[in-house]
Each structure stands twice: as C-alpha cells, then as structure tokens.
Amino acid sequence: MAKESKKLPYTAVSLFAGAGGLDLGFERQGFKTIWANDSDEDACATHRLWSDAEVVCEKIEKIDFNTIPESDAIFGGFPCQGFSLSGPRKIDDSRNTLYKYFVKLVEEKQPYVLVAENVKGLLTLGDGAIFEAIVADFESKGYKIFPQLLNASDYGVPQDRERVILVGFRKDLHVEKFDFPEPLPQKVSIYDALKDMPEPLPEEVCDAPYSSRFMSRNRKRDWNQVSYTIPAMAKQVPLHPSSPNMVKLGKDLWKFGDNGVTRRFSWREAAVIQTFPPDFEFVGDLTSKYKQIGNAVPVKLAEAVASKVFEKLNECLRQNNNEELEQAVV
Known part of the structure; x- marks a missing residue:
C-alpha cells in the first residue's frame, strides 16, 4: 500500500x-x-x-x-x-x-x-x-x-x-x-522599490563618519539602476540615489560631489531593497537593524x-x- x-x-x-x-x-x-x-x-x-x-x-x-x-x-x-x-x-x-x-x-x-x-x-x-x-x-x-x-x-x-x-x-x-x-x-530598479517610501527620520539613517574604506570606491547608483550590495555594517551601506555623484580622484580614492546632501540608505530603505515587506519591523538599535538586514537572504x-x-x-x-x-x- x-x-x-x-x-x-x-x-x-x-x-x-x-x-x-x-x-x-x-x-x-x-x-x-x-x-x-x-x-x-x-x-x-x-x-x-x-x-x-x-x-x-x-x-x-x-x-x-x-x-x-x-x-x-x-x-x-x-x-x-x-x-x-x-x-x-x-x-x-x-x-x-x-x-x-x-x-x-x-x-x-x-x-x-x-x-x-x-x-x-x-x-x-x-x-x-x-x-x-x-x-x-x-x-x-x-x-x-x-x-x-x-x-x-x-x-x-x-x-x-x-x-x-x-x-x-x-x-x-x-x-x-x-x-x-x-x-x-x-530587473527592479531602486526607483521601483523606493518610489513610495517616505523621507526617513534622521534616527533611521546611519550618520557615522565615512571611512577610508568607504571612500575607496564609488558607493552610489542612480534611480534607474539596481543598488550595490547591502552590507551588514551600517557604515558601509551604499548612498541614496538623491546624493550627489561621487567623483573619482585616483586609484581607490573618491570624494563626494558638492551639490546636494549625501546620505546612506536608511535601514527601512535597505530592508525594502532586501525585499522585506515595507512594514517589516526589526528589533534592536540602528546598528543592529542594519546588521540583520545586511546579513539576510x-x-x-x-x-x-x-x-x-x-x-x-x-x-x-x-x-x-x-x-x-x-x-x-x-
């Protein structure tokens, strides 16, 4: 049987x-x-x-x-x-x-x-x-x-x-x-993913100083592209497309553009880019939230x-x- x-x-x-x-x-x-x-x-x-x-x-x-x-x-x-x-x-x-x-x-x-x-x-x-x-x-x-x-x-x-x-x-x-x-x-672009997202609160965005490692390469992509990889370390999170373009100064050395405000993706934006639902909640402080998001499949x-x-x-x-x-x- x-x-x-x-x-x-x-x-x-x-x-x-x-x-x-x-x-x-x-x-x-x-x-x-x-x-x-x-x-x-x-x-x-x-x-x-x-x-x-x-x-x-x-x-x-x-x-x-x-x-x-x-x-x-x-x-x-x-x-x-x-x-x-x-x-x-x-x-x-x-x-x-x-x-x-x-x-x-x-x-x-x-x-x-x-x-x-x-x-x-x-x-x-x-x-x-x-x-x-x-x-x-x-x-x-x-x-x-x-x-x-x-x-x-x-x-x-x-x-x-x-x-x-x-x-x-x-x-x-x-x-x-x-x-x-x-x-x-x-492909789904950054614009497709974030077009309905509200402007983040200041406390939702990592504002730590930008390290020499961060400044060693371009960290920004445009609205019509897909994002760079979302990492687990908050300080290394890519820039929001509204940021001015980064300018290459030499091998492994870039600077931020002068026109506009430079900021990283907020943790909520990073979560949506990782295709978590927009209302998905993460427990912990800001560093922990970015870490959980970046470590996720x-x-x-x-x-x-x-x-x-x-x-x-x-x-x-x-x-x-x-x-x-x-x-x-x-």
Whole structure:
C-alpha cells in the first residue's frame, strides 16, 4: 500500500536564521519553519515577531540536537565572514567551520532536502578547496548536491548581490537534475522599490563618519539602476540615489560631489531593497537593524529558489508514492 501523501506545507528547520529572510521566502512557497536558531538576540527577537516557529537563541555548538524536531527540510545561511570577498579572507577562520554543525544535523535528521546559502567568495577560497570540501561533506551524508551562483537582481531584488546556493536532495529520492529559477525578463530598479517610501527620520539613517574604506570606491547608483550590495555594517551601506555623484580622484580614492546632501540608505530603505515587506519591523538599535538586514537572504531570491525546490520535491514524492503503489499491486 502506498504511503499517505505528504501534507503541505513542508516543515523546515532553519540554522543561522537571522531575521528570517530565507525562511520568509520559503514560507511564501509552501514551507513552514517550525524551529529556528541564531546566536544574535535581536535577530531572534525579530524572527519571533513575524513567525510562530520555536526560535532558540544560542550558539549552534551549544545546542543538543536531540531537542531539534524532525523536518522535511533544513535551511542554513551559515556564517560567511571568513569567506567574504569584502573583507579579510582566512582559510583558518573559525567561522568557516560552523557549517559542519549544519552537516551534522542533516546527517542525524535526514530531511528530504537541504538548502544552504553563502557568499560568492566561498567558490574561490583556498583555490576552491573549501567549497569542494563543503559539497563533499553534504554528499557523504546521503545527498545529491546542486550548487549554483545566483545574482539576486535577476529575481526581483533591486540589488546586485551574488550568492552561492546549494540545494541537496536525499539520494533515495533519485533526483538527477535540478533546475534553478530562470532570471526574470526585467530587473527592479531602486526607483521601483523606493518610489513610495517616505523621507526617513534622521534616527533611521546611519550618520557615522565615512571611512577610508568607504571612500575607496564609488558607493552610489542612480534611480534607474539596481543598488550595490547591502552590507551588514551600517557604515558601509551604499548612498541614496538623491546624493550627489561621487567623483573619482585616483586609484581607490573618491570624494563626494558638492551639490546636494549625501546620505546612506536608511535601514527601512535597505530592508525594502532586501525585499522585506515595507512594514517589516526589526528589533534592536540602528546598528543592529542594519546588521540583520545586511546579513539576510533577500526574501524574493529565497522565494524564487523555494518555488523550484517545492516543485521538485512534490514531483519526487509523487513519483515515489506511485512506484510503491505499483509494487503493492504487483
């Protein structure tokens, strides 16, 4: 007799969840996060504002995996600071090993599918050896891994943001091919995203001094373009399009234009560029809000990936049920 069809939505456990950009995107496409974890107290509090998942605020290495529920999927945007191209890249950075807890949980719980996200720099750290080791670790636990570099701007996100996405299906599902979402025909511009946004309050905008690092390159794009990447550090957030153009003085040296007022995106504008809903609230002070926003997976990028994962998972489970039914009849 065939197994009963899986009741939707699919359940999910989310590691390194932050404010929940990845989770929110997947929830819009047939997945329900039932348990989430992060070590940032403000991010956990933000997650609790919009989801009804059990959110455990603790370092992953201190959590008893027996307390984590079984689920159909496990997500994780594991910490990327050690991999990032925007800062120092160290092969022996301790944060580079946190993904191993993700691997361990996948091994113990054996969900149907896993989805991991990280920065583009992961592909080239250690001449690609780190990336290959991560893929091999997941595959050794019984999963077929499909990696792809995606730019969020191709999926309705008004921002250039290249990220590595790993989708893994349990090998007994016999998935030999997985198609990532096709880019949308048109990009969403900064104007499209922010045209209805009110002028921010002064306390919503980081007004810290501009560092030499900030002044080392152009930080402004026009209304009809997509934004530069929204980072986690408030001081490095790009300039609002109303700011005067930056002027190049020499190699790695720019200055602000003279006509107009120069300001960064407000935290609310940065959140909308990350495709969080305009009324989405973040817990914490200004620095913390920018950090949570910059660390998040853009909601619409997550949603695009989730739609394909949902489609493939439905296909696999339906096929497996049909095969079992045929065997039972025989």
